[in-house]
Amino acid sequence: NAGVTQTPKFQVLKTGQSMTLQCAQDMNHEYMSWYRQDPGMGLRLIHYSVGAGITDQGEVPNGYNVSRSTTEDFPLRLLSAAPSQTSVYFCASSYQRTGKNNEQFFGPGTRLTVL
Amino acid sequence: GNSVTQMEGPVTLSEEAFLTINCTYTATGYPSLFWYVQYPGEGLQLLLKATKADDKGSNKGFEATYRKETTSFHLEKGSVQVSDSAVYFCALSQAGTALIFGKGTTLSVSS
Numbered sequence: 023n024a025g026v027t028q029t030p031k032f033q034v035l036k037t038g039q040s041m042t043l044q045c046a047q048d049m050n051h052e053y054m055s056w057y058r059q060d061p062g063m064g065l066r067l068i069h070y071s072v073g074a075g076i077t078d079q080g081e082v083p084n085g086y087n088v089s090r091s092t093t094e095d096f097p098l099r100l101l102s103a104a105p106s107q108t109s110v111y112f113c114a115s116s117y118q119r120t121g122k123n124n125e126q127f128f129g130p131g132t133r134l135t136v137l
Numbered sequence: 138g139n140s141v142t143q144m145e146g147p148v149t150l151s152e153e154a155f156l157t158i159n160c161t162y163t164a165t166g167y168p169s170l171f172w173y174v175q176y177p178g179e180g181l182q183l184l185l186k187a188t189k190a191d192d193k194g195s196n197k198g199f200e201a202t203y204r205k206e207t208t209s210f211h212l213e214k215g216s217v218q219v220s221d222s223a224v225y226f227c228a229l230s231q232a233g234t235a236l237i238f239g240k241g242t243t244l245s246v247s248s
């Protein structure tokens with residue numbers, strides 16, 4: 023199993039540009055999520071999905087869109103990038119969203135810089 | 138609401154020193170508790186977990202005990218190595234809520 027994969031690893035954008043961060047998992051997990059990691063802020067949940075066709079907002083959803091057309095893929099779209107979106111983005115997946123065995127598996131991250 | 142509070146870092150230790158990273162939580166009911174580790178340039182990976190009060194999670198020489206009475210899940214290791222240098226995150230999960238992370242504690246171990 024490849025686990026959770028993310029592309030690209032690094033990206034530089036100009037303000038106003040759009041792009042899609044890709045995330046895929048091969049563990050047949052129902053639950054997938056996107057976090058951003060900023061210094062001193064820990065991990066903050068952007069969006070999540072409990073299954074194909076179902077998505078919902080997390081703690082910091084503004085400026086981001088997601089879709090879940092398949093169990094495997096969960097792309098994150100930045101429609102009009104802003105410097106405040108400079109961050110490291112992590113995709114994660116798990117068998118379930120909540121509860122005792124909610125171990126999440128993380129991708130290696132995408133480091134995004136918006137100029 | 139539910140929350141996790143970790144001691145602020147960075148924590149700087151010499152090799153073979155004893156490590157404690159404090160973690161306390163706020164939650165109703167009985168959450169599951171986790172420690173994740175993030176090595177430089179990588180994503181997070183599960184280090185250990187405990188699913189009920191008085192459980193002890195352990196892995197790679199690290200231990201943490203679920204203390205309901207003090208709402209704590211402190212991470213300990215008897216003798217740290219340079220390779221333990223990383224960021225450590227405490228987290229909780231409960232029925233009806235997604236995983237909630239603390240802000241992370243950076244550990245730096247020197248030889």
